[in-house]
Amino acid sequence: MDLFASDLDNTLIYSYKRDIGTDTVCAEVYEGRQVSFMTKRSRELLEKVNQTMHFVPVTTRSVQQYQRICFGDTWSPHLALAANGGVLLRDGVSDPDWYKASCDLIAPAEPALQQAEDVLEHDPNRTLDVRRVDGLFVFTKSADVPHTLARLRDALDLTHVELFENGVKVYVVPRMLNKGTGVRRLRERFPEARVFAAGDSLFDLPLLAAADTAFCPDALDYTGQPGQTVVTVSPQDGIFSDVVLDRLTANSR
Structure with missing residues (x-):
């Protein structure tokens, strides 16, 4: 079976703040509140995709998140990559060998991660506690993201880590810890499988680059790799998740 390796937030599921119409179903509850949704069409199509391919969520979210x-009332993905690919979940349980290999991969970044934690602890713009997500990368929030990133750039040796932002969120991530590395590691276990990937953000560029066929919004301006098929989706085409899953199910028929 082929693999469908997909980002989650703003790719398959959407915040309650995002308008995806009224024909939706709750995908996430947090502290008693419905915070993320899927379109009903995407939920139905995703179940069909999961019957013909290995659906593998690939997310920067922590395991807990x-x-x-x-994803559905009667099923859940057998495999998932959390923490930017650093954790492989098998039926919801972390694979210890995978996690150890991830820790070994990012070991050169540990000094920079520790320094980033110290810089962020003393950043007056920080609005959230400094977190080491599943022991793999650093995360916090800032009231002045450009200033926080500037402080990090001035203080850190960026040889082994990268800086990312998403709204008020700030990330310091080992360069070897990315979604593409995770998918390439997973491909070793499915050597005959084709990989279809979907993503919407800079975090997803390595994921898209690791696939045989990549789906992305045209606004991401991803141009692809040699020999790769890139399918871009515009807002006029419809909700991104609906369009991607429609095309995947058509491809599998």
Whole structure:
């Protein structure tokens, strides 16, 4: 079976703040509130995709955050990559060998991660505690993201880590810890499988690059790799998740 390796937030599921119409179903509950949704069409199509391919969520979310997501009433993905690919979940349980290999991969980044934690602890713009997500990368939030990133760039040796932002969120991530590395590691276990990938953000570029066929919004301006098929989706085409899953199910028929 082929693999469908997909980002989650803003790719398959959407925040309650995002307008995806009224024909939706809750995908995530947090502290008693419905915070993420899928379109009903995407939920139905995703179940069909999961019957013909290995659907593998690939997310920067922590394991705990990932486990809040409900894809369907009667099924859940057998495999998932959380923490930017650093954790492989098998039926919701972390694979210890995978995690150890991830820790070994990112070991050169540990000094920079520790320094980033110290810089962020003393950043006056920080609005959230400094977190080491599943022991693999650093995360916090800032009231002045450009200033926080500038402080990090001035202080850190960026040889082994990268800086990312998403709204008020700030990430310091080992360069070897990315979604593409995770998918390439997973491909070793499915050597005959084709990989279809979907993603919407800079975090997803390595994921898209690791696939045989990549789906992305045209606004991402991803141009692809040699020999790769890139399918871009515009807002005029419809909700991104609906369009991607429609095309995947058509491809599998």
